[in-house]
Amino acid sequence: MTFCAEFRLDGQPPTTALVERMLAASSTPIGGGVRAFVVGPLAVAAAAGPALGPGADVTRTAGGLLAVVDGWSPPVAGLAADPDGAALDPRRASGQLAAAWTRFGAFGLDRLLGDWAALVFEQRTGRLVLARSPRSMRTLVLRPGADRVLVATGLAQLRAAGPAFEVNQTVLAETLLHSPTTEHETLVRGVERVPAGHLVRIEARAGERPSRRAYSSLYALVPPLAAEPVETAAARVRPALWAAVADAARCGSANPGPDLASTQPGPELAASSTGPGRAGAGTGLVAVGLSGGVDSSAVTGIAARLAAAGGLGPDGSARLLPISMVFPGEPHDESRWIDAVEEHTGVPVLRVKPDAYDWDRWRAWTATTGELPPWANLALADAVRAAARREGVTVLLSGEGGDDWFRGGRGHWPDLLRAGRLATLRRQIGPVGGPRGLLAKARTARALAAAAASAHTAGPPSVVPPWIRPQWLRPLYLTDRLAVATAADTAAFASADHRRRWVPAAYRDATPLVDTARTFYASAGIDWRHPLHDRRVIEAALSTPGATMYRRDLTKPVLRAAAGDVLAPVVRDRAGRAHFLHALADAVDGAGGLRALLAGGPLAGAGWVDVDAATSCWDAAVAALRRGQRPPVPEHGLVALWPVVAADTWLAHSGVRL
Numbered sequence: 321m322t323f324c325a326e327f328r329l330d331g332q333p334p335t336t337a338l339v340e341r342m343l344a345a346s347s348t349p350i351g352g353g354v355r356a357f358v359v360g361p362l363a364v365a366a367a368a369g370p371a372l373g374p375g376a377d378v379t380r381t382a383g384g385l386l387a388v389v390d391g392w393s394p395p396v397a398g399l400a401a402d403p404d405g406a407a408l409d410p411r412r413a414s415g416q417l418a419a420a421w422t423r424f425g426a427f428g429l430d431r432l433l434g435d436w437a438a439l440v441f442e443q444r445t446g447r448l449v450l451a452r453s454p455r456s457m458r459t460l461v462l463r464p465g466a467d468r469v470l471v472a473t474g475l476a477q478l479r480a481a482g483p484a485f486e487v488n489q490t491v492l493a494e495t496l497l498h499s500p501t502t503e504h505e506t507l508v509r510g511v512e513r514v515p516a517g518h519l520v521r522i523e524a525r526a527g528e529r530p531s532r533r534a535y536s537s538l539y540a541l542v543p544p545l546a547a548e549p550v551e552t553a554a555a556r557v558r559p560a561l562w563a564a565v566a567d568a569a570r571c572g573s574a575n576p577g578p579d580l581a582s583t584q585p586g587p588e589l590a591a592s593s594t595g596p597g598r599a600g601a602g603t604g605l606v607a608v609g610l611s612g613g614v615d616s617s618a619v620t621g622i623a624a625r626l627a628a629a630g631g632l633g634p635d636g637s638a639r640l641l642p643i644s645m646v647f648p649g650e651p652h653d654e655s656r657w658i659d660a661v662e663e664h665t666g667v668p669v670l671r672v673k674p675d676a677y678d679w680d681r682w683r684a685w686t687a688t689t690g691e692l693p694p695w696a697n698l699a700l701a702d703a704v705r706a707a708a709r710r711e712g713v714t715v716l717l718s719g720e721g722g723d724d725w726f727r728g729g730r731g732h733w734p735d736l737l738r739a740g741r742l743a744t745l746r747r748q749i750g751p752v753g754g755p756r757g758l759l760a761k762a763r764t765a766r767a768l769a770a771a772a773a774s775a776h777t778a779g780p781p782s783v784v785p786p787w788i789r790p791q792w793l794r795p796l797y798l799t800d801r802l803a804v805a806t807a808a809d810t811a812a813f814a815s816a817d818h819r820r821r822w823v824p825a826a827y828r829d830a831t832p833l834v835d836t837a838r839t840f841y842a843s844a845g846i847d848w849r850h851p852l853h854d855r856r857v858i859e860a861a862l863s864t865p866g867a868t869m870y871r872r873d874l875t876k877p878v879l880r881a882a883a884g885d886v887l888a889p890v891v892r893d894r895a896g897r898a899h900f901l902h903a904l905a906d907a908v909d910g911a912g913g914l915r916a917l918l919a920g921g922p923l924a925g926a927g928w929v930d931v932d933a934a935t936s937c938w939d940a941a942v943a944a945l946r947r948g949q950r951p952p953v954p955e956h957g958l959v960a961l962w963p964v965v966a967a968d969t970w971l972a973h974s975g976v977r978l
Contacts, residue, residue, distance in 0.1 A: 732866025
């Protein structure tokens with residue numbers, strides 16, 4: 321579903337005209353069942369989205385609580401009735417939210433499962449609350465003003481409301497430097513993001529500024545130090561993993577909600593003719609993006625078992641459709657593992673070969689959606705997206721989240737050292753292996769000691785790469801912002817391992833990419849779902865000691881054990897992974913090189929970027945990649961430079977003023 325809203329702070333009555341115009345600009349194809357209405361100082365327009373039922377997911381209780389949800393949430397025991405007397409539909413995410421909020425207030429958000437972005441309005445208090453589920457992949461943005469607050473599930477909706485967008489130069493600089501310091505700020509000045517796992521509260525008073533805080537109790541789960549057997553951890557993860565896959569495939573079609581005749585209705589908007597018909601699992605298909613890695617293979621294997629047992633999809637009769645990208649003859653082709661999954665599950669895999677990066681297409685997409693253009697490696701998945709559309713599928717499961725929660729690492733080593741658990745640390749480090757090994761272990765021990773001693777110090781200042789002209793950065797106080805963010809990150813977590821599990825700095829860096837990826841799929845009429853980001857899976861992973869998650873010779877031992885025999889043996893034992901840096905190089909080559917892309921562009925024209933320096937670093941990194949080597953300066957690689965290309969394209973085509 322998609323929704324947008326206008327919340328008046330000045331006592332003036334809102335109308336549906338503005339929110340209808342915003343909704344009409346949605347990048348997500350609009351289905352039927354559009355609703356536009358006014359409740360007190362709030363005007364809302366909402367419409368059905370891919371796989372989320374035939375109508376907008378809106379619930380209004382007898383007590384005057386309004387709940388609007390974009391997303392899905394499986395039923396939770398004990399949240400089926402409204403204490404004020406009205407029956408709520410537990411199959412609807414908004415019904416779950418309304419019941420949880422009525423009974424528990426903001427604490428009720430912590431009881432909901434699934435992936436959702438929500439609006440809650442209390443007519444009695446005149447309070448508006450916006451929230452997103454933990455690690456949600458859905459977008460929820462707001463534009464606060466002195467007399468009103470605009471709310472949307474996409475930048476294109478906010479842009480349609482006016483006035484024209486202007487770039488937030490501080491966030492732009494941090495994006496180019498890969499060092500974002502906040503999660504709520506966006507590249508557009510005055511537009512804020514509701515962070516995942518957070519809520520934003522706004523009172524209907526003139527000049528009121530939104531207040532923001534985390535609500536999820538998941539942040540309080542501190543991974544234990546004492547190691548446990550891998551199978552013990554796997555036994556805790558396994559039921560959560562199966563339930564997450566089943567619910568992600570099952571949640572979909574919902575009945576039309578309760579009548580809103582008591583509100584002021586607006587004219588319904590015409591249904592979009594550009595997207596596929598609303599289908600979800602109702603088409604009889606649930607798709608999985610299968611790469612051949614452990615994460616997506618585990619999701620595919622579990623879904624295959626559910627389908628064989630008559631438990632896939634809303635009515636249990638859905639058929640599984642794995643869709644895989646293949647690159648015949650290329651070193652990053654994963655056909656060997658894809659073939660193994662197909663043979664092991666007995667489910668035919670639909671194989672697709674990606675096309676080259678289409679610059680004209682993605683420039684037009686950026687102009688329409690207002691989002692950064694997709695990274696070239698994400699754009700490869702357009703072949704999967706197109707195949708899903710052709711098959712009439714609107715629910716696509718992924719393996720996203722496996723790296724976040726199960727990869728394992730050495731982040732817990734400083735905690736072991738501080739706690740004096742030297743025997744465990746010694747076993748984790750492994751055999752010394754001669755004088756050179758002893759020297760390496762000594763260096764590791766010194767690094768651990770330094771990490772343990774500096775756990776409460778601010779991070780280092782960002783390093784400005786040669787292609788960024790530093791005079792533009794000096795007035796922005798980036799070093800101070802980074803120091804504050806690093807100190808806040810340190811204070812927010814109880815241990816080094818606790819911080820490593822959430823990786824706040826890396827997540828902030830990835831947030832704009834998540835927004836782009838979400839819009840990438842939603843604009844094609846596909847609901848992209850991630851069972852490994854399910855709350856139950858996260859809770860099980862955070863309850864597992866770092867010493868159990870880590871193995872020197874193999875990543876994700878707990879996830880592999882939890883998946884068990886649903887994984888093909890060759891996948892379960894797979895040690896490496898494919899890399900797709902070549903996609904970045906090929907995309908830029910296809911446009912005539914980096915100089916052709918940046919010369920005369922907004923960033924070069926405004927003096928932000930030195931095109932000569934950027935081109936020199938890019939060409940050196942590409943040459944090293946073609947030779948199978950690392951860049952001469954690792955910090956000057958393709959991943960560091962692509963944000964310059966993306967931001968320049970965005971500024972040139974989205975209508976945002978620099």
